[in-house]
Amino acid sequence: MPQLPTLPNMSVPKTIEWISQSRKRLVPGRIRMIDQTLLPNKLVFLEIADVKKVWHAIKTLQVRGAPAIGIAAAMGVAVAVQNSKAKSGMQLAREVCKATDYLATSRPTAVNLFWALNRIKKLANANTRLSPAELKELIASTAVAIRDEDAAMCRAIGQYGLKFLKDGYTVLTHCNAGSLATAEYGTALAPIYTAIERGMKIRVYADETRPLLQGARLTAWELQQAGIEVTLICDNMAAHVMKQRHVNAVFVGADRIAANGDTANKIGTYGVALLAKAHKIPFYVFAPTSTFDLSLKKGSEIPIEERPAGEITKGFGKCIAPKGIKVYAPAFDITPAELITAIVCEKGIAKPDFSKSLPGYVQA
Numbered sequence: 001m002p003q004l005p006t007l008p009n010m011s012v013p014k015t016i017e018w019i020s021q022s023r024k025r026l027v028p029g030r031i032r033m034i035d036q037t038l039l040p041n042k043l044v045f046l047e048i049a050d051v052k053k054v055w056h057a058i059k060t061l062q063v064r065g066a067p068a069i070g071i072a073a074a075m076g077v078a079v080a081v082q083n084s085k086a087k088s089g090m091q092l093a094r095e096v097c098k099a100t101d102y103l104a105t106s107r108p109t110a111v112n113l114f115w116a117l118n119r120i121k122k123l124a125n126a127n128t129r130l131s132p133a134e135l136k137e138l139i140a141s142t143a144v145a146i147r148d149e150d151a152a153m154c155r156a157i158g159q160y161g162l163k164f165l166k167d168g169y170t171v172l173t174h175c176n177a178g179s180l181a182t183a184e185y186g187t188a189l190a191p192i193y194t195a196i197e198r199g200m201k202i203r204v205y206a207d208e209t210r211p212l213l214q215g216a217r218l219t220a221w222e223l224q225q226a227g228i229e230v231t232l233i234c235d236n237m238a239a240h241v242m243k244q245r246h247v248n249a250v251f252v253g254a255d256r257i258a259a260n261g262d263t264a265n266k267i268g269t270y271g272v273a274l275l276a277k278a279h280k281i282p283f284y285v286f287a288p289t290s291t292f293d294l295s296l297k298k299g300s301e302i303p304i305e306e307r308p309a310g311e312i313t314k315g316f317g318k319c320i321a322p323k324g325i326k327v328y329a330p331a332f333d334i335t336p337a338e339l340i341t342a343i344v345c346e347k348g349i350a351k352p353d354f355s356k357s358l359p360g361y362v363q364a
Contacts, residue, residue, distance in 0.1 A: 015180050016063060016071050018078070018144050019047070026140035027082045027133075031075045035062045036180060040221040051080035051099055058106040058113070061212065065181020066255045066291055067150045070112030073103045074143035077120045082136055089128040089135045096124035096139065108303045109264055109332050110255040115290045116146055150183035153288045153346035154190045161191030161251070161344045162198070164284055169195075169248040170203040172238065175266035176218035177253025177286065187286040188251040189223070191344075196228060204230045205241055209266060211312045211329070235268055242279040250276045252335075254287035254343075261337030261354025262299025263287075267330055273339040282341040289345045289362055299334035307331045 013034065020029040030049040037060065038044050046062060048054055054076035057063050063072045080099035086092040100117040107113060123142055127135055165171070171192060178186035185193050195202050204223055209215035216232055223230040233241060241247060250272060256264040263269075263285050276283040296302060309327035313319065321327075343350040343358070350357040 013043070013045075014184065015065075015068050015182065016075070016147065018075055018140065018147070020140075025137060026144065027078065027136045029078070029082070029140060031072065031079060033057065033063050033072065034180065036064055036218060037062050039180075039217050049079055049082075051076050051102065054079060055103055055106050058103070064214070065176065066110035066112040066253070067154075067182040067187070067288060068180070069107065069110050070116035070290065071143070071147045071150060071183060073100075073106075073113050074116040074120050074146045075140075076103050077117065078136070078140040078143045081139065084132065084136070086132045089130045089132060092132045092135050093124040093128050097121055107305055109305045110291075111293045112255075112288075112290050119146070147183045150288065151185070154182050154185040154187060155194075156346040157187055157286050157288070157344055158185060158190030158194035160346075160349055161284070161286055162194050163349070164249055164282065164342075164344075165191055165195045165200065165202060166248075167200045168202075169200075170205065170246055172205040172207065172241065172247045172250045172272070172281075173219055174207045174215060174250075174252050174269050174272050175209045176214040176222075177251075178219055178222050180218050180222055181253060187253045187288065188284075189219070190286065191251065192223075192228065193226065196226075202228065204228060205238075205247060206230055206232050207235050207238060207268065207272065208232060209268060210235050211307075211315050213315075214266065235271075238272055239275050239279075242275055242281060247279075247281055250281060250283045252283075252285055254285050254291050255332060256296075256302050257285070257287060257292050257343065257358070258296040258299050258302060259294040259355055259358065260298050261340055261343060261350075261352065261358065262302070263335045263337070263340060263343075264299065264302045264304070264332045265335060267333050270333040270335045270339075273335045277339050283335075283339055285335075285340055285343045287343065287345060289347060292345070292358055292362055294359060294362060299336065302332075302334060304333070305331040 016033040177188035206219040313321040
């Protein structure tokens with residue numbers, strides 16, 4: 001795949017990376033990530049060398065977005081064992097399993113988290129013959145490779161997704177599936193960045209994405225940083241905007257995709273898909289193959305995380321609901337496969353029937 005030039009106005013920093021203390025070795029090191037809970041008001045970087053702090057960062061959404069969570073988890077295992085006193089590779093592998101099991105409890109829906117942790121666990125168990133120092137280095141290098149592979153996958157998704165854009169198009173997005181959710185460039189936003197690189201004019205409507213406002217705080221911020229025309233709208237304005245014919249396509253990411261194409265994404269995505277169907281607007285999902293979970297036949301089998309009530313009743317510190325009110329706060333919903341026009345991954349474009357098309361990309 002040819003290397004594309006960088007956007008001239010692109011100034012969004014890397015969401016997550018590994019910082020080593022030595023030029024010759026990766027271990028010891030630390031994770032450097034943007035604290036996304038503080039955007040857009042402050043750009044603050046966390047530097048973490050404690051597995052409990054990695055777990056906390058994932059749980060509290062300091063790092064979020066399915067691909068970025070997977071990267072953080074893989075690097076979290078490297079952090080967990082880098083100071084281990086294990087005397088053999090076998091002992092260190094047991095510590096790796098303990099760390100992966102712990103990090104797996106942070107969030108339940110995004111399958112990339114478990115995909116990355118399983119990859120690290122299998123790696124450790126397959127290399128117990130190595131010395132502890134060698135195995136630590138291998139784990140860290142694999143975690144960095146997961147980050148680099150994700151960046152390459154995002155670029156590939158961008159190129160495949162370019163097929164669905166024309167000069168002058170307007171795209172509506174929900175939540176954040178851009179650079180902040182991945183290693184670089186994002187999934188749903190990758191085709192937009194690629195189109196801009198090619199000199200095309202693309203406009204974006206960003207849903208605010210209640211209750212944590214990832215669209216307002218994150219998508220709008222990173223597109224503005226990149227010099228891309230973006231207009232922020234409230235979630236309940238999407239139907240009106242579509243009716244006025246201001247939208248050519250809807251682009252969203254995914255946290256887990258079942259074998260039949262049912263897709264889990266940020267709460268509100270299902271409603272946007274229904275609106276797109278009603279207004280005859282194509283609805284595209286962009287996600288790497290690590291987000292495909294073919295062990296689940298349909299979306300109803302995907303575990304849906306529920307968030308604390310305070311994220312709704314006291315969003316960002318201000319009380320906006322009566323004390324003691326009952327709250328239902330699912331973080332994700334399921335968009336049925338029949339509402340999805342196509343699913344774009346780093347290996348190509350899957351179209352309905354997804355139960356037949358998706359396995360080909362996983363096995364390719």
